[in-house]
Amino acid sequence: MSGILSMILAGGEGTRLAPLTSVRAKPAVPFGGNYRIIDFVLNNFVNSDLLQIFVLTQFKSHSLMKHMSRRWRVTGLTNRFIDPIPAQMQMGKHWYQGTADAIYQNIELVEGMDPEVVCVFGGDHIYKMDVRQMIEFHRSHDDARLTVAAIPVPVEQADQFGIIEIDANHKMIGFQEKPKSNPKTIPGRPGWVLASMGNYVFEADTLVSSLRADAERPDSIHDFGHNIIPELFEAGVVYVYDFSTNTIRGEAEHTSGYWRDVGTIDSLFEANMDLLAVTPPIDLYNRHWPLRSHHPAVPPAKFVHDEANRTGQAISSMISGGCIISGGSVHQSILGHNSHIHSYTTVEDSVLMGGNDIGRGCRIRRAILDKNVTIAPGTVIGEDLEQDRQRFHVSPGGVVVIPKGARVGFDD
Template sequence: MAKVLSMILAGGEGSRLYPLTQSRTKPSVPFGGSYRLIDCVLNNFVNSDLLRIYVLTQFKSQSLNDHLRQAWEVNSFTDTFIDAIPAQMRKGKHWYSGTADAIYQNLQFIQSDEADTICIFGSDHIYKMDIRQKIEFHKEKDAILTVSAIRLPKDQAYHFGIIEVDEEGRMIGFAEKPAVEDAKTIPGDPDHVLASMGNYVFKSQELQSELIRDAADDESSHDFGKDIIPYLMPSGKVFVYDFTTNKIPNEEGEAYWRDVGTIESYWEANMDLLKSTPPISFYNRAWPMHTHYPPLPAANFQNDGDVTCTIRRSLISDGALIVGATIRKSVLGFNCFVGQGTDIYQSVLLGDTKIGKNCVITKTIIDKDVRIADGIEIGVNLEDDKKRFTVSDEGIVVIPKGSRIGF
């Protein structure tokens, strides 16, 4: 395979995930007990043997930088690297004004590199992809740009770039986040659209030329979806890669991809991991999921007198101590303590959390470093919860980092 340079956009503010993004950037939000959101895309590149990666950061990036340093160091004696690049205002005194502007402001890394293929991926989606297969498709089509796409329900169209494609895989139509009633559906399937997954493969020289042209356009919003794709599409050299054709070793079934841009989608993605047959698995040894594991003992489950510790369909990370409590359909991150008689249901604990005795926690996301006193109920009376916490439209309660409840 020709030389490839990869750039991961990891500067997202993540306002729709607030308060989980109150003190961290969106890609750094913990996920699935042991991981961070950015780990999914990094594992896709590492398992695809693509180890020349720049991670472009911006907002509240310290926890992300710490994670990259702890989990993603590679051998500096070879031509491999995973380097965090902060926003440096090289092209003017302003932050990144769009996804294309983020790459343009770091254009020198592309210009000084010998790579002929540039991968530009987002950092906050949950999925697996052998990126080599997409690059092979890109080469076969001699494309300037290849965009990954997935079939989604039409009622979600307003969240994504919606694509039309011909029989050869060429993009012939594109609308960025259209109204649902205006979204073009898949021919023969009026209930679904073909949505951009927000990851791109470019020819290097053509990408450089396009970024320079776009940067000089004062009318542009400097965004790949809004500006770059519509400008390049008429050339006939923009192709669409069908994500469902991507094959991961030792895995079968439908391709899974989820944008975790909202509290609801984040909670649902965690709950997906708990299904009897999860739509995405982190247990495939042929596609290992790397991350940073802190030095903690194994999870410990203890009965307390006549009170039995019960765990049902849950993920419990290292350092957990569960004493006479019931955990059902929940995800617990590192170093969680749960006291006697407490019942936790359909909840996500990000880690470093202590919950007292006889509590009831239902459909709640609890950020790190939270302490909850004995006898507290959360997620039971949403009207009361709304007076104290963030509650999503779907009834998911979110407890911010560092909260002290009932003390």
């Protein structure tokens, strides 16, 4: 596995995740109590022992850079690194104009490393993947210049992805970028399409030459899906890796192929709720595939009071360190570090991202509370969505979102 450079695209603005992305880039959004979204792709590379990684940032990158500096530092070994690279406008006075342009503006990093293979992965999905297996698949095809990871998704979601057609040898023979109508379904599987995961393994010389040629085209939007992939697959040199075949030691069979694009509030909420199943589709507890992140110096979670109608308890939930459940009740919810639930309060089907303080006698249901939100005693959220819409963002699926640092109920 020598000669491999990895570049993670972590500059996404994430407008569909607003207001959670009003202060941070999409990959920096908290997830699962202890993590940020970007932790999953970084763990995939680290657990695959691929440790020459550039992380390309752009929009509202401070939170992401701070997180990486606290946890994702590799020191002492000169050939191993995880380096965040802010947008530097190397090719002119403009931000990255597309996913391909993001790599092109940092092409000197690729050429300076002189790799054989370059992995270009997105930084904003929830999944586990042994990246080595995809690279081995790529190298097993002598004529492969690019390999694209793919996964079946329902046809209703086709307009959100690049849709792929393949032949019997896994070679790409068709590609539609986010088709609005008539997407090509998988033969023998009506109602399903084969979607690109936005994860690519390139021969380094192919990547460099393709990006340089694309940069010269005035009609290009400089995007891998719109421009680079269509050109290469027509030359017959693009293969497709079936992500569902990827195996990880210690993983249960039912977790195979789990991948979530958490690009909307509802998909982020659902992915968090996935973690709470008795046998979740993604396992955070596999000791053979540790999920690293920054963990602050906090004490263990504490549950206090055991009286009638005032029992500190959490059921079917994940509670992070530093939390205090003080005579309140938590059901089917995730609490980030240092959250405090006061007496006679119920939190149900919700995600609290950390540093939250929920006063006495509150009822919180189907809500996402960003960091450091404080809720006044007696406040009710999630039971009357029309009323909630007057104060907060409510997703199409009925999830109420409270922005970072908000103080709710103190102005009544």
